[in-house]
Amino acid sequence: MAGQEAAPRWRCDVLPGDREAVRRLTQSTGVFHPFEIDVAVELVDERLARGPSSGYEFLFAEENGEAVGYACFGPIALTQGSYDLYWIAVAKDRQGCGLGRMLLSESERLIAAAGGRQVYIETSGRDVYEPTRQFYLRCGYRIAAVLGDFYAAGDDKVIFVKAIRPSAAEGSARRA
Amino acid sequence: MAGQEAAPRWRCDVLPGDREAVRRLTQSTGVFHPFEIDVAVELVDERLARGPSSGYEFLFAEENGEAVGYACFGPIALTQGSYDLYWIAVAKDRQGCGLGRMLLSESERLIAAAGGRQVYIETSGRDVYEPTRQFYLRCGYRIAAVLGDFYAAGDDKVIFVKAIRPSAAEGSARRA
Numbered sequence: 536m537a538g539q540e541a542a543p544r545w546r547c548d549v550l551p552g553d554r555e556a557v558r559r560l561t562q563s564t565g566v567f568h569p570f571e572i573d574v575a576v577e578l579v580d581e582r583l584a585r586g587p588s589s590g591y592e593f594l595f596a597e598e599n600g601e602a603v604g605y606a607c608f609g610p611i612a613l614t615q616g617s618y619d620l621y622w623i624a625v626a627k628d629r630q631g632c633g634l635g636r637m638l639l640s641e642s643e644r645l646i647a648a649a650g651g652r653q654v655y656i657e658t659s660g661r662d663v664y665e666p667t668r669q670f671y672l673r674c675g676y677r678i679a680a681v682l683g684d685f686y687a688a689g690d691d692k693v694i695f696v697k698a699i700r701p702s703a704a705e706g707s708a709r710r711a
Numbered sequence: 712m713a714g715q716e717a718a719p720r721w722r723c724d725v726l727p728g729d730r731e732a733v734r735r736l737t738q739s740t741g742v743f744h745p746f747e748i749d750v751a752v753e754l755v756d757e758r759l760a761r762g763p764s765s766g767y768e769f770l771f772a773e774e775n776g777e778a779v780g781y782a783c784f785g786p787i788a789l790t791q792g793s794y795d796l797y798w799i800a801v802a803k804d805r806q807g808c809g810l811g812r813m814l815l816s817e818s819e820r821l822i823a824a825a826g827g828r829q830v831y832i833e834t835s836g837r838d839v840y841e842p843t844r845q846f847y848l849r850c851g852y853r854i855a856a857v858l859g860d861f862y863a864a865g866d867d868k869v870i871f872v873k874a875i876r877p878s879a880a881e882g883s884a885r886r887a
Contacts, residue, residue: 571789613747615863653860680856680870684829687791694856 543596543603543634545641549582553595556602563627566663575622578607591621594642596634603629606642608654616652616701623656639674647702654699655679660691671695719772719779719810721817725758729771732778739803742839751798754783767797770818772810779805782818784830792828792877815850823878830875831855836867847871 557579561572581589590612596604604625611617620642625635646654656671658664660681672678676695685692733755737748757765766788772780780801787793796818801811822830832847834840836857848854852871861868 574789611861613750614861617861652864655858679858682831682855682870682872685787685790685793688828694858696858 542637543598546595546597546602547593547645549579549593551583553593553602553605554579554583556595557605557622557624560602560605560624560626561622564624565627566667575607575624578621592645594638594645596625596638598629604634604638606638608642608646610649610651611655616650618646618651618654620654620656635670636674643697643699644702647699650701651699652701654697656695658693658695659686660693664693668693668695718813719774722771722773722778723769723821725755725769727759729769729778729781730755730759732771733781733798733800736778736781736800736802737798740800741803742843751783751800754797768821770814770821772801772814774805780810780814782814784818784822786825786827787831792826794822794827794830796830796832811846812850819873819875820878823875826877827875828877830873832871834869834871835862836869840869844869844871 554576557575558572561567561575567575578589578591579593582591582593590609591607592609594606594608595602605622606620607622608618608620611619620639623635623638623642625638643654654676656676658667658671672695674697676697678693679696680694682692682694684690730752733751734748737743737751743751754765754767755769758767758769766785767783768785770782770784771778781798782796783798784794784796787795796815799811799814799818801814819830830852832852834843834847848871850873852873854869855872856870858868858870860866
């Protein structure tokens with residue numbers, strides 16, 4: 536793959552068809568449990584039902600009218616400027632092209648434009664998530680904490696964090 | 712105060728009047744922001760509306776028919792056996808008598824009876840929470856992580872954890 540990829544088309548509004556898009560994307564990665572995929576889809580439902588007050592923002596990367604990756608993030612309740620990145624997934628056959636990095640970078644830009652100070656990402660300490668953890672480290676995140684046996688016995692939670700600079704609202708995704 | 716106190720009457724079912732009880736108890740402590748108190752009350756609403764599927768369990772300590780303290784806890788989504796203690800509060804004029812310790816101990820017993828392996832408590836690193844943090848340490852919790860500037864600039868999140876032993880369902884509160 537050539538290092539330089541054209542940016543995909545970004546979309547922030549959430550449509551009913553995104554339920555299936557999110558299911559397809561998360562399934563294609565092969566790392567999520569079925570019950571985790573159900574939760575990913577439930578967040579789409581929450582967003583469709585309650586709008587921005589759901590606390591869930593979405594960013595879809597589209598190529599030829601099809602979602603090839605997405606991120607879901609939102610402000611953490613009871614905090615000023617701390618955001619959680621809840622989900623990020625790139626279609627299996629589109630991985631390795633820098634799309635994940637672009638999704639994360641664009642999400643951070645939107646979060647900064649909304650006044651965010653820092654982004655948290657929680658993931659598993661299991662071996663299957665090692666490439667995921669390396670990805671976050673390459674993207675400028677650091678490990679803030681490891682909670683042993685959090686998800687289950689032998690399955691730790693690793694909390695990543697990245698400080699970002701709040702900026703004026705000029706996220707390119709909003710202009711797409 | 713004498714060290715030995717009689718156990719209060721425990722109550723696990725949640726009643727409409729508990730909205731005001733929770734507001735009164737959390738306000739009386741003097742440490743919670745108004746928007747935090749609103750969230751505490753919202754959890755009662757969630758429980759009243761959705762029952763156990765809300766994910767919020769309550770434990771009230773009653774004396775002479777009045778709630779003098781309460782705890783709210785529940786299983787953490789996507790985990791096997793990890794629980795969050797969301798709230799614990801004792802009426803200002805009943806503090807210092809061991810009621811908080813009894814509430815926490817009884818909550819842990821109920822969590823263990825439900826199959827919980829460990830209990831997490833998140834609190835603020837602000838000075839006003841120093842007695843709270845000392846209380847958790849005295850009750851056998853350890854600091855698992857500190858997330859800097861989590862709640863706001865200069866306001867860290869401190870995550871406590873305690874491993875508990877899952878037990879057969881015999882919580883005394885269920886029999887009270």
